Amino acid sequence: MELDQLKAVWHTYDVKIQKALNLNVRFLEMVESQKVKSKLRPLFWGKAIETVLHTLVIALLLAFVLNHVSDVNYFASGLILLGFYGVAISNSISHVRIINRIDYSQEVVSIQKDLAALRSGNLNYAKMTILCIPTFLAYPPVISQAIKDLDLTYFSAFDIIAQSNGSWWLAQFSSSLVLIPLCAWMYTQLNQRNIHKPWVKDFIEKASGKRVSGALEFMNELDQLKRDAA
Protein backbone atom coordinates (compact mmCIF):
# COMPACT_ATOMS: atom_id res chain seq x y z
CA MET A 1 0.00 0.00 0.00
CA GLU A 2 1.32 3.45 -0.98
CA LEU A 3 1.59 6.11 1.67
CA ASP A 4 -0.88 8.35 -0.16
CA GLN A 5 -3.46 5.59 0.19
CA LEU A 6 -2.55 5.32 3.87
CA LYS A 7 -3.09 9.04 4.25
CA ALA A 8 -6.61 8.60 2.88
CA VAL A 9 -7.24 5.77 5.35
CA TRP A 10 -5.81 7.93 8.13
CA HIS A 11 -8.15 10.83 7.33
CA THR A 12 -11.22 8.60 7.28
CA TYR A 13 -10.09 7.30 10.64
CA ASP A 14 -9.55 10.86 11.90
CA VAL A 15 -13.15 11.78 11.13
CA LYS A 16 -14.29 8.68 13.03
CA ILE A 17 -12.13 9.62 16.04
CA GLN A 18 -13.52 13.15 16.19
CA LYS A 19 -17.06 11.79 16.21
CA ALA A 20 -16.49 8.86 18.52
CA LEU A 21 -14.05 10.13 21.14
CA ASN A 22 -15.70 11.36 24.24
CA LEU A 23 -13.83 13.94 26.21
CA ASN A 24 -14.51 13.54 29.84
CA VAL A 25 -15.21 17.17 30.66
CA ARG A 26 -15.65 16.44 34.35
CA PHE A 27 -12.12 15.03 34.47
CA LEU A 28 -10.84 18.05 32.56
CA GLU A 29 -12.39 20.35 35.15
CA MET A 30 -10.70 18.33 37.89
CA VAL A 31 -7.34 18.67 36.12
CA GLU A 32 -7.83 22.41 35.86
CA SER A 33 -8.66 22.77 39.52
CA GLN A 34 -5.50 20.99 40.66
CA LYS A 35 -2.11 22.57 41.01
CA VAL A 36 -0.11 20.36 38.71
CA LYS A 37 3.34 19.75 40.11
CA SER A 38 6.25 19.01 37.85
CA LYS A 39 7.73 15.54 38.23
CA LEU A 40 11.11 17.18 37.90
CA ARG A 41 10.70 19.24 41.11
CA PRO A 42 12.02 16.53 43.50
CA LEU A 43 15.01 16.04 41.21
CA PHE A 44 15.57 19.81 41.15
CA TRP A 45 15.62 20.01 44.96
CA GLY A 46 17.90 16.98 45.19
CA LYS A 47 20.37 18.61 42.82
CA ALA A 48 20.06 21.98 44.59
CA ILE A 49 20.89 20.37 47.97
CA GLU A 50 23.78 18.52 46.35
CA THR A 51 25.11 21.83 44.97
CA VAL A 52 24.91 23.47 48.41
CA LEU A 53 26.74 20.55 50.06
CA HIS A 54 29.45 20.59 47.39
CA THR A 55 29.84 24.35 47.85
CA LEU A 56 30.31 23.82 51.58
CA VAL A 57 33.00 21.17 51.07
CA ILE A 58 34.76 23.36 48.48
CA ALA A 59 34.77 26.29 50.94
CA LEU A 60 36.32 24.09 53.63
CA LEU A 61 38.91 22.70 51.21
CA LEU A 62 39.77 26.20 49.98
CA ALA A 63 40.36 27.29 53.57
CA PHE A 64 42.55 24.21 54.09
CA VAL A 65 44.59 24.80 50.91
CA LEU A 66 45.12 28.49 51.72
CA ASN A 67 46.20 27.53 55.22
CA HIS A 68 48.85 25.15 53.84
CA VAL A 69 50.28 27.02 50.87
CA SER A 70 53.82 26.55 52.17
CA ASP A 71 53.43 22.81 52.81
CA VAL A 72 53.48 21.22 49.37
CA ASN A 73 52.21 17.77 50.46
CA TYR A 74 49.07 19.04 52.15
CA PHE A 75 48.61 21.75 49.55
CA ALA A 76 48.70 19.19 46.69
CA SER A 77 46.38 16.77 48.54
CA GLY A 78 43.89 19.59 49.11
CA LEU A 79 44.12 20.63 45.46
CA ILE A 80 43.39 17.06 44.27
CA LEU A 81 40.25 16.99 46.39
CA LEU A 82 39.31 20.49 45.22
CA GLY A 83 39.58 19.32 41.61
CA PHE A 84 37.30 16.38 42.32
CA TYR A 85 34.66 18.53 44.04
CA GLY A 86 35.02 21.12 41.27
CA VAL A 87 33.91 18.52 38.70
CA ALA A 88 31.15 17.32 41.05
CA ILE A 89 29.71 20.80 41.54
CA SER A 90 29.84 21.61 37.85
CA ASN A 91 27.77 18.45 37.21
CA SER A 92 25.20 19.40 39.86
CA ILE A 93 24.92 22.97 38.55
CA SER A 94 24.53 21.80 34.96
CA HIS A 95 21.68 19.47 36.03
CA VAL A 96 19.95 22.27 37.92
CA ARG A 97 20.21 24.43 34.77
CA ILE A 98 18.83 21.65 32.55
CA ILE A 99 15.86 21.06 34.87
CA ASN A 100 15.09 24.78 34.93
CA ARG A 101 15.08 25.15 31.17
CA ILE A 102 12.92 22.09 30.38
CA ASP A 103 9.71 23.22 28.78
CA TYR A 104 7.72 20.58 26.89
CA SER A 105 6.41 23.16 24.44
CA GLN A 106 9.90 23.52 22.94
CA GLU A 107 11.27 21.54 19.98
CA VAL A 108 11.18 17.79 20.54
CA VAL A 109 14.86 17.17 19.76
CA SER A 110 16.25 19.72 22.25
CA ILE A 111 13.89 18.73 25.08
CA GLN A 112 14.50 15.02 24.59
CA LYS A 113 18.23 15.63 24.59
CA ASP A 114 17.95 17.49 27.92
CA LEU A 115 15.79 14.71 29.38
CA ALA A 116 18.22 12.04 28.18
CA ALA A 117 21.05 14.00 29.83
CA LEU A 118 19.11 14.01 33.11
CA ARG A 119 18.28 10.33 32.76
CA SER A 120 21.96 9.56 32.41
CA GLY A 121 22.61 11.25 35.77
CA ASN A 122 23.57 7.91 37.36
CA LEU A 123 26.40 7.68 34.90
CA ASN A 124 27.85 10.91 36.26
CA TYR A 125 28.11 9.27 39.67
CA ALA A 126 29.82 6.22 38.19
CA LYS A 127 32.20 8.51 36.30
CA MET A 128 32.81 10.60 39.39
CA THR A 129 33.67 7.46 41.35
CA ILE A 130 36.27 6.58 38.74
CA LEU A 131 37.66 10.09 38.77
CA CYS A 132 37.69 9.97 42.53
CA ILE A 133 39.85 6.79 42.79
CA PRO A 134 43.21 8.69 42.81
CA THR A 135 41.82 11.05 45.45
CA PHE A 136 41.12 8.28 47.96
CA LEU A 137 44.66 8.52 49.31
CA ALA A 138 44.40 12.30 49.61
CA TYR A 139 41.55 12.12 52.14
CA PRO A 140 43.48 10.69 55.15
CA PRO A 141 46.27 13.34 55.26
CA VAL A 142 43.83 16.20 54.62
CA ILE A 143 41.39 14.98 57.27
CA SER A 144 44.12 14.21 59.77
CA GLN A 145 45.75 17.64 59.26
CA ALA A 146 42.36 19.40 59.39
CA ILE A 147 41.73 17.70 62.76
CA LYS A 148 45.05 19.10 63.99
CA ASP A 149 44.30 22.56 62.54
CA LEU A 150 40.94 22.62 64.26
CA ASP A 151 42.57 21.48 67.48
CA LEU A 152 40.09 18.65 67.98
CA THR A 153 41.84 17.05 70.96
CA TYR A 154 39.45 14.09 71.03
CA PHE A 155 40.93 12.86 67.72
CA SER A 156 44.50 13.99 68.44
CA ALA A 157 45.87 10.44 68.26
CA PHE A 158 44.73 10.23 64.64
CA ASP A 159 47.86 11.23 62.70
CA ILE A 160 48.25 8.95 59.72
CA ILE A 161 51.39 10.71 58.43
CA ALA A 162 53.25 10.30 61.70
CA GLN A 163 52.11 6.70 62.01
CA SER A 164 53.31 5.80 58.50
CA ASN A 165 56.73 7.39 59.11
CA GLY A 166 56.39 9.52 56.01
CA SER A 167 55.92 6.58 53.61
CA TRP A 168 52.31 7.72 53.05
CA TRP A 169 53.43 10.55 50.80
CA LEU A 170 55.44 8.22 48.58
CA ALA A 171 52.49 5.80 48.26
CA GLN A 172 50.13 8.67 47.48
CA PHE A 173 52.46 10.27 44.93
CA SER A 174 53.23 7.05 43.04
CA SER A 175 49.64 5.81 42.93
CA SER A 176 48.42 9.26 41.84
CA LEU A 177 51.02 9.29 39.06
CA VAL A 178 49.57 6.07 37.65
CA LEU A 179 45.88 6.48 38.49
CA ILE A 180 45.22 10.12 37.59
CA PRO A 181 45.91 9.82 33.83
CA LEU A 182 44.24 6.39 33.67
CA CYS A 183 41.09 7.51 35.48
CA ALA A 184 40.96 10.82 33.59
CA TRP A 185 41.13 8.87 30.30
CA MET A 186 38.32 6.54 31.41
CA TYR A 187 36.27 9.57 32.49
CA THR A 188 36.54 11.07 29.00
CA GLN A 189 35.69 7.75 27.30
CA LEU A 190 32.46 7.03 29.17
CA ASN A 191 29.98 9.06 27.14
CA GLN A 192 27.31 8.65 24.47
CA ARG A 193 29.78 9.12 21.60
CA ASN A 194 31.53 5.92 22.62
CA ILE A 195 28.42 3.85 23.42
CA HIS A 196 29.16 1.73 20.34
CA LYS A 197 32.35 0.44 22.04
CA PRO A 198 31.45 -2.82 23.79
CA TRP A 199 33.52 -2.10 26.93
CA VAL A 200 31.93 1.36 27.33
CA LYS A 201 28.39 -0.01 26.90
CA ASP A 202 29.14 -2.91 29.21
CA PHE A 203 30.64 -0.66 31.89
CA ILE A 204 27.74 1.81 31.71
CA GLU A 205 25.11 -0.94 31.91
CA LYS A 206 26.83 -2.56 34.88
CA ALA A 207 27.56 0.70 36.69
CA SER A 208 24.34 2.59 36.05
CA GLY A 209 21.78 0.32 34.39
CA LYS A 210 20.36 -0.33 30.92
CA ARG A 211 18.11 2.72 31.22
CA VAL A 212 21.19 4.96 31.13
CA SER A 213 22.76 3.24 28.15
CA GLY A 214 19.37 3.53 26.39
CA ALA A 215 19.32 7.26 27.13
CA LEU A 216 22.85 7.63 25.78
CA GLU A 217 21.98 5.72 22.61
CA PHE A 218 19.02 8.07 22.14
CA MET A 219 21.31 11.10 22.64
CA ASN A 220 23.59 9.63 20.01
CA GLU A 221 20.62 9.31 17.63
CA LEU A 222 19.70 12.96 18.26
CA ASP A 223 23.30 14.05 17.73
CA GLN A 224 23.31 12.12 14.47
CA LEU A 225 20.20 14.05 13.40
CA LYS A 226 21.97 17.34 14.11
CA ARG A 227 25.09 16.20 12.25
CA ASP A 228 23.02 15.09 9.23
CA ALA A 229 21.40 18.51 9.18
CA ALA A 230 24.71 20.38 9.28
Next chain:
Amino acid sequence: MATPANKEAFTELIAQNKGIIYKVSSSYCNNKEDREDLAQEIILNLWKSFPRFEEVSKFSTWMYRIALNVAISYYRKETRTAIHAPFDESLVVFDEVNDEDENVSLLFRFIGELREMDRSVILLYLEDKGYKEIAEITGITETNVATKISRIKQNLKTSFLNNQNK
Protein backbone atom coordinates in the same frame (compact mmCIF):
# COMPACT_ATOMS: atom_id res chain seq x y z
CA MET B 1 -2.98 31.73 36.52
CA ALA B 2 -6.12 29.66 35.99
CA THR B 3 -8.94 32.11 35.43
CA PRO B 4 -12.45 30.97 34.46
CA ALA B 5 -11.88 32.49 31.00
CA ASN B 6 -8.70 30.58 30.25
CA LYS B 7 -10.16 27.41 31.79
CA GLU B 8 -12.99 27.67 29.32
CA ALA B 9 -10.60 28.41 26.45
CA PHE B 10 -8.43 25.45 27.41
CA THR B 11 -11.37 23.05 27.59
CA GLU B 12 -12.62 24.27 24.22
CA LEU B 13 -9.22 23.93 22.53
CA ILE B 14 -8.65 20.47 23.98
CA ALA B 15 -12.10 19.38 22.84
CA GLN B 16 -11.35 20.59 19.31
CA ASN B 17 -7.99 18.80 19.22
CA LYS B 18 -8.73 15.66 21.25
CA GLY B 19 -7.86 13.50 18.22
CA ILE B 20 -4.21 14.61 18.51
CA ILE B 21 -4.00 13.20 22.04
CA TYR B 22 -5.58 9.95 20.94
CA LYS B 23 -3.37 9.48 17.88
CA VAL B 24 -0.12 10.36 19.68
CA SER B 25 -1.03 8.03 22.57
CA SER B 26 -1.90 5.22 20.16
CA SER B 27 1.36 5.65 18.26
CA TYR B 28 3.48 5.33 21.39
CA CYS B 29 1.54 2.81 23.50
CA ASN B 30 0.27 -0.62 22.57
CA ASN B 31 -2.15 -1.33 25.35
CA LYS B 32 -5.26 0.53 26.43
CA GLU B 33 -4.13 1.17 29.99
CA ASP B 34 -0.86 2.76 28.91
CA ARG B 35 -2.67 4.82 26.27
CA GLU B 36 -5.04 6.21 28.88
CA ASP B 37 -2.22 7.01 31.30
CA LEU B 38 -0.27 8.71 28.54
CA ALA B 39 -3.33 10.70 27.41
CA GLN B 40 -3.80 11.95 30.98
CA GLU B 41 -0.14 12.85 31.31
CA ILE B 42 -0.34 14.79 28.04
CA ILE B 43 -3.41 16.71 29.27
CA LEU B 44 -1.73 17.53 32.59
CA ASN B 45 1.32 18.90 30.80
CA LEU B 46 -0.82 20.86 28.36
CA TRP B 47 -2.65 22.45 31.26
CA LYS B 48 0.59 23.22 33.07
CA SER B 49 2.07 24.86 29.96
CA PHE B 50 -1.14 26.61 28.87
CA PRO B 51 -0.41 29.93 30.66
CA ARG B 52 2.78 30.20 28.59
CA PHE B 53 1.04 29.48 25.27
CA GLU B 54 1.61 32.38 22.90
CA GLU B 55 -0.73 32.78 20.01
CA VAL B 56 2.14 33.49 17.62
CA SER B 57 2.24 29.75 16.98
CA LYS B 58 -0.72 27.57 16.01
CA PHE B 59 -2.37 25.79 18.93
CA SER B 60 -2.00 22.44 17.15
CA THR B 61 1.77 23.01 16.65
CA TRP B 62 2.16 23.83 20.35
CA MET B 63 -0.01 20.88 21.29
CA TYR B 64 1.94 18.45 19.11
CA ARG B 65 5.24 19.56 20.65
CA ILE B 66 3.97 18.92 24.17
CA ALA B 67 2.17 15.68 23.27
CA LEU B 68 5.20 14.25 21.45
CA ASN B 69 7.66 15.32 24.14
CA VAL B 70 5.51 13.73 26.83
CA ALA B 71 4.91 10.61 24.70
CA ILE B 72 8.61 10.05 23.94
CA SER B 73 9.52 10.59 27.62
CA TYR B 74 6.74 8.21 28.65
CA TYR B 75 7.72 5.63 26.06
CA ARG B 76 11.32 5.69 27.24
CA LYS B 77 10.47 4.98 30.88
CA GLU B 78 11.31 1.46 31.95
CA THR B 79 8.58 1.31 34.53
CA ARG B 80 5.25 2.99 34.13
CA THR B 81 4.18 5.23 36.95
CA ALA B 82 0.53 5.95 36.46
CA ILE B 83 -0.54 9.43 37.41
CA HIS B 84 -4.07 8.60 38.48
CA ALA B 85 -3.90 10.41 41.79
CA PRO B 86 -5.61 12.70 42.53
CA PHE B 87 -7.87 11.95 39.57
CA ASP B 88 -9.83 8.74 39.60
CA GLU B 89 -11.32 8.69 36.15
CA SER B 90 -10.16 8.75 32.57
CA LEU B 91 -9.97 11.82 30.44
CA VAL B 92 -10.54 10.21 27.09
CA VAL B 93 -12.86 7.26 26.70
CA PHE B 94 -10.85 5.07 24.35
CA ASP B 95 -13.42 2.30 24.12
CA GLU B 96 -15.55 4.50 21.94
CA VAL B 97 -13.07 4.20 19.06
CA ASN B 98 -13.21 0.88 17.31
CA ASP B 99 -10.13 0.15 15.18
CA GLU B 100 -12.16 -1.97 12.78
CA ASP B 101 -10.17 -0.90 9.74
CA GLU B 102 -7.41 -3.47 9.33
CA ASN B 103 -5.17 -1.01 7.49
CA VAL B 104 -5.33 1.46 10.40
CA SER B 105 -4.45 -1.28 12.88
CA LEU B 106 -1.56 -2.38 10.69
CA LEU B 107 -0.42 1.21 10.26
CA PHE B 108 -0.34 1.72 14.04
CA ARG B 109 1.52 -1.57 14.41
CA PHE B 110 4.14 -0.59 11.84
CA ILE B 111 4.45 2.93 13.28
CA GLY B 112 4.99 1.27 16.66
CA GLU B 113 7.99 -0.55 15.25
CA LEU B 114 9.74 2.68 14.22
CA ARG B 115 12.28 4.58 16.33
CA GLU B 116 10.76 7.29 18.52
CA MET B 117 11.78 10.32 16.44
CA ASP B 118 10.67 8.55 13.25
CA ARG B 119 7.26 7.90 14.83
CA SER B 120 6.87 11.63 15.48
CA VAL B 121 7.83 12.54 11.92
CA ILE B 122 5.51 10.05 10.21
CA LEU B 123 2.63 10.87 12.54
CA LEU B 124 2.93 14.56 11.63
CA TYR B 125 3.24 13.67 7.95
CA LEU B 126 0.03 11.62 8.08
CA GLU B 127 -1.60 14.59 9.77
CA ASP B 128 -0.84 16.60 6.61
CA LYS B 129 1.71 18.83 8.28
CA GLY B 130 4.15 20.42 5.84
CA TYR B 131 7.89 19.83 6.10
CA LYS B 132 8.31 23.30 7.59
CA GLU B 133 5.83 22.65 10.41
CA ILE B 134 7.24 19.18 11.07
CA ALA B 135 10.68 20.79 11.36
CA GLU B 136 9.28 23.44 13.74
CA ILE B 137 7.70 20.82 15.97
CA THR B 138 10.53 18.34 16.05
CA GLY B 139 13.54 20.67 15.84
CA ILE B 140 15.15 18.88 12.89
CA THR B 141 15.76 20.59 9.55
CA GLU B 142 13.34 20.48 6.61
CA THR B 143 15.92 18.58 4.53
CA ASN B 144 16.26 16.05 7.31
CA VAL B 145 12.47 15.73 7.53
CA ALA B 146 12.27 15.05 3.80
CA THR B 147 15.01 12.41 3.98
CA LYS B 148 13.40 10.75 6.98
CA ILE B 149 9.92 10.68 5.40
CA SER B 150 11.23 9.13 2.23
CA ARG B 151 13.04 6.44 4.27
CA ILE B 152 10.02 5.74 6.50
CA LYS B 153 7.68 5.58 3.45
CA GLN B 154 9.90 2.88 2.02
CA ASN B 155 9.94 0.98 5.34
CA LEU B 156 6.16 1.13 5.68
CA LYS B 157 5.64 0.05 2.07
CA THR B 158 7.91 -2.96 2.66
CA SER B 159 6.12 -3.81 5.91
CA PHE B 160 2.71 -3.78 4.17
CA LEU B 161 4.04 -5.85 1.29
CA ASN B 162 5.57 -8.41 3.65
CA ASN B 163 2.29 -8.58 5.52
CA GLN B 164 0.32 -9.18 2.30
CA ASN B 165 2.67 -11.96 1.23
CA LYS B 166 2.28 -13.83 4.51
